[in-house]
Amino acid sequence: MAEKKTLLVFAHDDEAVAFSDVEHLVSGVGKVNATVALAGAFAENDIERVIVLGTAGVVGHAGEDRPSLDTIYQVAKLIQHDFPLPSADVLPSGDIILPELQVTMATGDVFVSDDAQRTHISGLGASLVDMEGYAYASMCQRFNIPLQIFKIPSDYADSSTSMEEWDAIVKQKSVQLREFYDKNLRK
Numbered sequence: 001m002a003e004k005k006t007l008l009v010f011a012h013d014d015e016a017v018a019f020s021d022v023e024h025l026v027s028g029v030g031k032v033n034a035t036v037a038l039a040g041a042f043a044e045n046d047i048e049r050v051i052v053l054g055t056a057g058v059v060g061h062a063g064e065d066r067p068s069l070d071t072i073y074q075v076a077k078l079i080q081h082d083f084p085l086p087s088a089d090v091l092p093s094g095d096i097i098l099p100e101l102q103v104t105m106a107t108g109d110v111f112v113s114d115d116a117q118r119t120h121i122s123g124l125g126a127s128l129v130d131m132e133g134y135a136y137a138s139m140c141q142r143f144n145i146p147l148q149i150f151k152i153p154s155d156y157a158d159s160s161t162s163m164e165e166w167d168a169i170v171k172q173k174s175v176q177l178r179e180f181y182d183k184n185l186r187k
Contacts (some may be wrong), residue, residue: 004048013134014170018178030109034132036124038139042172049146053114053177055170056128057157067153070182075105075149078134081121090137094148101128107134112157153186
């Protein structure tokens with residue numbers, strides 16, 4: 001019988017640059033890539049839990065409860081923002097280790113860099129936005145595998161955000177994620 005293991009997952013190579021010495025999966029960007037990558041990992045391994053580390057855009061408006069670009073948050077609820085029909089919220093079933101830093105995150109297959117999109121997503125009740133979280137959570141829920149998602153914001157998901165800037169920022173955020181991983185998650 002294969003040893004059960006924790007699967008550490010990133011969506012993009014840049015998010016994982018500080019983890020070259022730690023076994024991990026890079027799923028690829030978007031809900032389809034995330035689903036296919038996790039399905040493959042579940043088929044090939046005996047996974048006891050999944051930990052997702054990565055970046056997300058802030059969609060909350062300026063104010064006291066707006067997520068900070070220098071803080072790591074634990075995602076406690078996921079919604080889809082790009083699906084025209086109602087879809088169930090998904091709640092990751094892993095242990096909450098950041099009770100004061102829990103957020104709702106919206107997922108969609110688009111890089112959000114538009115003020116109107118950001119406002120729409122914020123109106124759905126989300127504080128952060130990414131392109132894979134809902135898929136990861138749905139897969140883990142389907143296979144009854146505990147999931148924890150930790151995100152550090154990379155940008156404000158508005159018209160000031162560009163893909164060129166995002167790549168450089170995300171590599172820096174990977175270092176912060178590694179410090180968090182070593183302190184809080186590494187077994």
